[in-house]
Amino acid sequence: MKNKLEEIRKQHGITQEELAEKLEVSRQTIGSLENGRYNPSILLAFKISRLFKLSIEDIFIYEESE
Template sequence: YGIKQEELAAALEVSRQTIGSLENGRYNPSIQLAFKIARYFHMSIEDIFIYEED
């Protein structure tokens, strides 16, 4: 998508560190943040995130 972490973080109202942690799999987003991300990219949550049971 060519968007910088800072730009995405600002659009989603989270820190750049949060975006980095999401990208690296170190952080699972809240359902609210997951919806914001899906809405931002005009996709469904299922298209972006894969649910894995612990």
């Protein structure tokens, strides 16, 4: 799943460490999300969307595989 998390985080002037603290996850989790190595749980996706006041679909791009 692709996402715009890094772009959105940088627009808000937040470091990976600060975002991790706000979401109660590790900085490594944020890095893995931004690099597409990890897909968030639905709970984490909701936390991220609420923090940035965006819809989940504005942050995470689901692409069905053929």
